[in-house]
Amino acid sequence: MQKITRDALIEKAQTLLDSGVVTRVLGWKKGDFDYDVTPALFTDIESMKKDFVFGDFCGANFSKYLLKETKKIGVEGKVLVFLKSCDTYSFNQLLTEHRFDREKVYAVGIPCDGMVDVNKIKAIVGDGIVSIDDSAEVIKVETLYDGVKELNKADILLERCANCKSRKHVAYDELMGEDGEVIDSNRFDEVEKLEKMSADERFAFWQNELSRCIRCNACRDVCPACTCEKCVFNNPNSGVENKAAANSFEEQMFHIIRAFHVAGRCTDCGECSRVCPQHIPLHLLNRKFIKDINSFYGDYQAGETVGSRAPLTNFTKEDLEPSEAVNREDK
Amino acid sequence: MFNETLIPKLGVIIDVRQDTPDIKTFRVVSPEGKKLFEHRPGQCAMLSIPGVGEAMFSITSSPTNTEYMEFSIKKCGCVTTWLHQAEVGQNVTVRGPSGNPFPVDDVFAGKDLLFVAGGVGLAPLRSVINYCRHYRDRYGKIDIVYGSRSKDDLLDYQEIINEWATDSGVNVHLTIDREQEGWDGHVGFVPNYVKELGFDTNKIAVLCGPPIMIKFTLEGLRSLGFEKTQVYTTLELRMKCGVGKCGRCNVGSKYVCKDGPVFRFDELDELPNEY
């Protein structure tokens, strides 16, 4: 797959800005290092030429920003958003849930061959990163202590990219480059591994993972499916409100309910795991639901189309019983 | 183990008075029937019902009252709603006093005083007014301008009519927002009334009420020639700890619960506009 360049995106933005198709651009702004890019809104091409970056660290899913961007009062015109294939699924899901006005967005699909996880780089090269050159497949990382190291991109991909489910863009106004295909990925392997464990092992596994949770809500706040006006965990009247997990029950409660609330709506974008400061594999909860939904009710990919009926707001008369669900051999 | 300010004292509600349709005044003492703690005019206390919540309220009774404390509370959130259905004998927890009082013994001493309040805004001023009335000879002339939506919404109406208005050197000016049957007093908004009354500037003014009233009353006083250094008010923000540590009630560098709630307008000018 040909790699899309920063210049190509700037050129595209310039065309669209100049022709008045869009009035502003959601993009990535360079940071202090080569890996800490920040989402930013650009309103003119000069600032883009100055600060806009695009590279292997632009993993953030921008579709949720459209909620805020399209609700801005007194702002005319469309906003340009660049969508990686995975982002397009979130984009559709948000549209399905009437979360933003499609008319106010100009979506440009961009090809993506996976984004890189800086934590994986650090795990290999250690601290003190001076520079990262991600212009080629082999990524060169220079550190204070160890000189330049060459890393294979495949080894340092974000988890979600290593298990990319689709390179196909399911929503866009315009596509740059060629579209990819839906991938028959191995994304459920980890889930299966857990399923094969004994209940005791699974319990120990999750206790270890969830006990690290600091309830910072980053997973929730970044999640494109979590778009409630007021989350039940912030609502004193919900009966489950809590700010800090008092014990393992509340840790479990938060993550079970959150996963349940996004079940059938989660596009498996992997943002929750990417942003978790404690590196809890939250995607394994969501993927469990996705896997179960696929095997219980037939394959369903949230966000594949706009307006599809989520599995939890649907049924057939022949659905399996809960008792069968927990006793299935192939679950 | 030493004293912990977060741990409250136990209080008992010994009287509940329905002041206006949505304001009740609660009289609170210790289980032994004594006053819970001493306070200064303008200070606040945290009342709480375990399981419901804790909230900050002005102590509306005067420090000179040695028997009990009173809190005038408007029904708006969950703690206040709960309190409004409480009956005499109900226990509550009380923490305080919090914050800085009005400078009644230095700055105010010997001066003419003007109190301007709107609606439930009278509650924080009542303790100061009664304190100054108690030590009547320490202060000059006292003017009280108080307004509310209607006659029924005037807090402490009986006390105002029967006690305040009858004190010598105390002038009470009441107003309500709209004409009402059975009301032959002034009608109109507080800021306008203050301007109409046209006070001389040789006095200290204290304002309390809804933000919009404060804004226009201050403008009115300024047009009458008052300096901001002569005008005080009290602020209200979300509070939790009441001791300047939990981090939420600050305006700039000042914590309302600790450095306030009493501020002079020139002090407020130094603070960012985030209250």
Place this chain on the structure above:
Amino acid sequence: MQRIGVFVCWCGSNIAGTVDVVKVAEALKNEPGVVHSANYQYMCSQAGQELIKQAIKEHNLTGIVVCSCSPRMHEQTFRKTAAAAGLNPYMVEIANIREQCSWIHKDMAEGTEKAIVLGRTAIAKVNLNAPLTPGESPVTKRALVIGGGIAGIQTALDIADAGFEVDIVEKKPTIGGKMAQIDKTFPTLDCAACILTPKMVDVAQHEKIKIYSYSEVVDVKGFVGNFDVTIKRKARYVKEDVCTGCGLCTEKCPMKKVPNDFNLGMDNKRAIYIPFAQAVPKVATIDADYCNMLKNGKCGVCAKVCTANAIDYTQKDEFVEEKYGAIVAATGFNPISMDKFDEYAYSQSKDVITSLEFERLMNAAGPTAGKLLRPSDGKHPHTLVFVQCVGSRCASCAEKGKEYCSKICCMYTAKHAMLTRDKYPDTDVYVFYIDVRTPGKQFDEFYRRAVEEYGVHYIKGMVGKVSPEGEKLIVQGSDLIANKQLKIEADLVVLAAAIEPDKSARPLATMLTASMDTNDFFTEAHPKLRPVESPTAGVFLSGACQGPKDFPETVSQAGAAASKVIGLLSKDKLTGNPCVAHSDEMMCNGCSSCEKVCPYGAITYADKEFRGPNRTTLIRRVAQVNEAICQGCGCCTVACPSGAMDLKGFASKQIMAEVDAICK
């Protein structure tokens, strides 16, 4: 804080036998909010109720817990008691300490302990109860019947006879439906037209009934008691109120080759036509697809011959908006298309016909004037083969046909066979069947007469293939009883095509938010207990749109639907169930999850303005529950992730308080 009164009932010894009621009353006294606790032998008795009323007044109670029998037994009783004492009836909760406690436990200590927990649970709930008032909505005292077949006709007549106005919307130029096409009816063999046409006339003459023929429902808004319906009156190019139905135009029209759909295309009509002699309304209609005047602007014969000046070539579709309190779906059925059943050579030979076509062939007003003649050559057929279950009971061939039994085919095939043999004794009649199903009054007797008296050859087995050979149709089939393959040289093959809901039902169901099953039959509100109601309040089902039916069944269901409509329209106001869903608009984000799971279509969305930060206004899409439609199942409350949707009377907080009280 509530002021709760607790009343523990002995129920004689039913409860007091295994529950220490005094101890229960004593224990519950200390629960939060309880200000009064009493026990009495029979709380439901006059004296017991009086006790409650007195306590309400004396202790100024705001809530009541009765520890007694099941709420299914006396909840209403105690609600009324509370109401009589001025307390909102929904401030009453029942702790079921009889059916779910004293009757199942033998040990006094155990029973008492559980009764206390159950009482505590009810108290915990009442503490969070809020007074509820059922919503009221007015009722438009007029009904709409969609479909003018026998089902629609019967429903309309019954409603109109009760004194309410009824409109019938029929998409064809005349009412009458399938029954008008049928020759005789089983098992009595009386003439369909003879029993139908008087009813059609009744409809036409009824002052309470208005017929919108050649019309369709295109939009439905509103809810039970208050539907707003838009009806499209298709242009028929004839002024309905002027046309006398003399029929002169239909004779003079030069366009003679218009397939006659009333006779299923087996003969022709003119471009201007009256479907059949007894049509109601008896008004001509121009088929715009064939009329030369409308197509090319040349002709105008009908206008010239019409003495009443009823022809109007400039007519346009009209849209009428009407208000109704109730809607009856009576959209009926159609035989399925035979396209996918080519093994029976339907498309290859004119002499392979469906049973409905056979009806027309046998009908005196049909294309052959009632003479049984082969469509291909007009010759008299000698060997007839009837094939049963064509497209019915297709469990394994669902892509071709239907999985269900079409129910009526066994009987009408017996009728056809019998009538054929009766009129034409020179015929050989064979019937291939899988089973013969005759559960109905006089049904089996009828079938046996066909076999025994009329000598119809019933063959248990399937027809594998029909192939035209010269003038003959070679029918290959198997006889399962004789266990042999058969080959019959037939002159006419009649296929008992499965019946399916009319195609108009699906879009109509969407408009009505009425649910359908996978076969597009309307779903009933309850299959056993509410068979003529749709789950959508105010929408009723009449006839075959709900499932395959014969005439008597259709007519009785039509009457039942009418009685439900009459029951609804006789009310001036509808009082709802106050335990309905409610959406907190401040929390709703308009995701539509709730709407998707609502079985009643009670949830709609509106764009509402909200105050944003810094004096801005935000517009948000929020869910709104129509309390008149909501039945209070609470499905939406769980579909809603934010908890914006809650159920009054069974609020999340209340249920959680119950959970807490039980687990305490």
Place this chain on the structure above:
Amino acid sequence: MRKISLSNLDGLFAKIAEKSKLYIPVDDNKGFAAFKLWAEGVKMSNALNTVRSAKDFFFPQMENLMEFKTEGKNIEIIDIREEKEDFVVFGVRACDVKSFEILDRVFLSEPVDSYYASRREKGVIVSLACGKPAETCFCSAFGIDPATPAGDITAWKTETDLYLKANTEKGEKLLSQVEGLTEDCDDKAVEEQKKAITEIVKKLPLQNLPLDKFGKGKTKEYFDSPEWDELSSHCLGCGTCTFVCPTCQCYDVKDFNTGREVKRFRCWDSCMYSDFTLMAHGNSRVSQKERFRQRFMHKLVYYPDNNDGLFSCVGCGRCLSKCPISMNIVKVMKTLGGKENV
């Protein structure tokens, strides 16, 4: 100065653990460090720092303050405070050690927070010099020397040995407890390491922050800066930065009703949360911009205002590496502080 061979580190830990609980940084299954209770076999992490800061030891994310029992109209207040146990935290970095001073100024100022104070009293801090600071480190910008961290005892780890130097009475006491295991030594190796660290620190990219632009009395200067809009525009409003921050100390007090009693607890709160200042009749910080501004103004202006110019940031870099959108105090300082230079 005392030293002990790294090979005998377990012995040292065992000895300390005899008298008090000992917490050391330990790697989890993914290689991220967290302070864990030491026990036989628990190995110290080599990571530069823990994901969570060390503030938990004195200001835990959640702690019960008191209990209430209610019956009818009656309330009983139960003081559940109890004497805390002695504990030692080993391996606290210079930045986190400095954070204790910042927290002290909040919790130990009148009226003293007894929950914090009692833990502070019982805890002994053994700090550890940073051999290999990360690119995200900028403690030295705040005058913190990663080569010589404060604490009751300062430790330096070389290839072979651990060097220990007591700074306080508490530290002396602990050192004397382990005297038998350690030996006296000169500070040559330590001085060498310090020099090396100082050299590395000079090379770190974030050393020259425009700190002089911030501090006491700068409220007016920055409060209405137009830059806040853009800086905060993509903030998710999560609590990651505040929860990994060693100096963030905002808390909430809430009640939990167990059905038998009400437990009043406090837990970390975040000024980034929309409900932080929400009241029944409104919110003084209406949008994420105000909340975002509060956090950074507090660190850079308000706190210094109230604390003799001391910044409420120690440059640990946690927010730099953990923020989901990579927005952080460095970017804020560069944007606001750098505007005059442009």
Place this chain on the structure above:
Amino acid sequence: MQVNEYKPKIVAFCCNWCSYAGADLAGSNRLSYPAEVKVIRVPCSCRVNPMFILRAFQRGADGVILCGCHPGDCHYTSGNYYTRRRMALLFSMLDYLGIEKERTRVEWVSAAEGAKFAATMNDFVQTVTALGENKRLEDLRCKK
């Protein structure tokens, strides 16, 4: 009587139209089942939010059972079909987290099935008793 005999806490959510009536019928027929079972009446099984089930465990329940009309017989036509999906997924998730799958159950009990109700409760109590106290989804604050 043994004093230390372990008695589990069981919360049973029953829909008003079928299962609650079934429970009543069990009572009318004097079919006994353990007193540990306490029923909460809900209009339909679809009213039961997973949060209620977790809440029960938090507050000390050892088992939670959900009873509704048989699929196809829902008073509200489709409520229990949604329940079935929701609970299938929820229970599978609980199992995935290592929580004993026997602690949760869904059973369809019609108004006529008093005997089934009693038998189901007997069996469920037996199963949960065998499992012992709920430790994996407990909130120690709520325990005595």
